[in-house]
């Protein structure tokens with residue numbers, strides 16, 4: 185699966201090195217201004233540097249079999265998800281992408297008759313046994329396919345998570361809300377509309393609000409299940425841009441129906457078919473030199 | 489559809505359509521007649537009561553104390569509000585709690601859920617006099633609470649419990665799963681999800697159910713005559729007998745001595761029920777809109 189020039193060499197890293205969630209620094213503009221090299225040069229330097237960059241494994245999926253009643257939706261999935269990278273799940277409808285991503289923060293627990301064997305490790309800890317489920321979901325946040333802001337105002341939506349996890353003081357809440365909205369690139373748009381009902385926002389704003397809501401609890405991993413499938417191209421582009429910015433501080437797993445989207449934003453891509461993980465590799469390898477014929481067919485648009 | 493059909497089949501079709509359309513026409517006529525009749529009867533009753541009652545709405549009718557000369561409905565009105573309040577204080581937490589348990593805690597395939605649901609459905613079909621009989625046997629006689637505010641209120645609470653439970657359940661079920669996922673996905677527990685996300689969304693539906701329950705209580709007499717009694721005074725405690733507005737009307741009507749005041753009382757009762765039902769309908773409409 186790995187060609188010689190693939191870089192992410194998985195390095196087992198001491199957990200004490202785990203970086204805590206760092207506050208956002210709005211330095212994108214500064215970075216662009218100071219860059220007086222051409223994009224090509226920039227790309228070259230980035231590529232040159234890549235092999236040196238160690239990746240920390242944040243999530244490990246080991247021999248995961250998952251059943252809805254007697255129907256097996258996932259078959260022996262083994263996958264490693266690296267920290268501060270965007271991992272994309274692609275594959276035709278019904279192949280189990282949503283099922284797998286929901287397993288990562290145990291949202292499948294809510295479904296009657298759903299059970300699994302195998303293990304999912306978050307920083308080496310079994311998420312089924314080693315951690316309280318609510319704490320797990322605080323650390324592994326989720327953005328859903330359909331924007332689902334609560335029927336309350338913008339502020340309360342974003343403050344919901346922090347309040348859930350015990351932040352009470354008004355000043356602290358204000359700060360958390362503002363920070364989350366800034367991180368989701370939504371603050372300027374909504375700072376005067378904090379008391380407005382969130383259901384009155386546009387679809388794209390609603391989805392970014394859901395991202396802000398998820399960011400407000402300062403997760404380490406953000407799961408996104410086709411977050412742009414219900415949105416127009418402009419909103420989609422904004423969210424893609426945002427996701428790429430977010431990976432500096434977060435590990436992102438994104439399910440997408442849209443192969444261009446996976447190619448544009450992800451570092452690693454996993455291709456699924458009928459509940460099986462067919463191939464997982466650096467995104468450019470998946471698209472440029474897939475190892476499996478079925479992957480090749482799919483990325484070439486020959487089925488699905 | 490008809491392009492490819494041969495002329496013979498086509499004419500046969502038209503014939504059949506025509507005979508069917510006559511049937512449909514008759515059916516429609518019957519439906520209209522039925523609707524007209526029921527609305528007509530209802531309108532007649534309401535108008536009749538208003539005509540008979542409004543001229544006799546005298547200030548004496550609203551005296552704070554009842555006696556056989558003023559036939560005041562004031563104590564009964566106060567008692568109605570009082571007994572409604574007590575019944576709701578008992579029935580709402582129980583009904584709402586049961587609904588929350590059934591929709592949010594018990595698994596979808598849980599046996600208890602099915603059993604409770606069937607029981608609730610059966611209970612809501614039982615005539616109120618049966619509840620009255622139960623209240624008489626259990627609260628009044630067995631627990632020896634006599635005919636009292638508390639016996640009546642408990643009987644009423646049991647009577648509206650299935651209604652409150654069912655409407656609350658429907659209201660909770662109508663809250664989109666997206667909200668549940670959103671809340672759980674942020675690490676909120678079940679209780680927090682229920683209290684902070686689901687109940688606020690379901691409130692209009694739940695309130696509508698409560699208002700329907702109030703409507704039933706206000707209009708109820710059969711379940712109260714032998715449980716709350718007929719004393720036309722504001723009770724000084726939970727164990728005193730009370731007479732609600734409906735019971736008051738029943739007593740006046742059966743005595744036959746104060747026909748005019750009976751109609752006037754009916755007007756007040758009618759207005760009360762009308763206000764409650766309008767409120768309920770408004771809430772239901774708001775709820776349906778989301």
Ligand SMILES: Nc1ncnc2c1ncn2[C@@H]1O[C@H](COP(=O)(O)OP(=O)(O)O)[C@@H](O)[C@H]1O
Nearest residue numbers: 252255257276277278279280281282283284295
């Ligand atoms: N709650 C459920 N109960 C039963 N089967 C389910 C459920 N959710 C998904 N499935 C089945 O599991 C398979 C994978 O579904 P899903 O993970 O939603 O696929 P994807 O997101 O890739 O389109 C499908 O065959 C689907 O029908």
Ligand SMILES: [Mg+2]
Nearest residue numbers: 281282283409
């Ligand atoms: Mg899906």
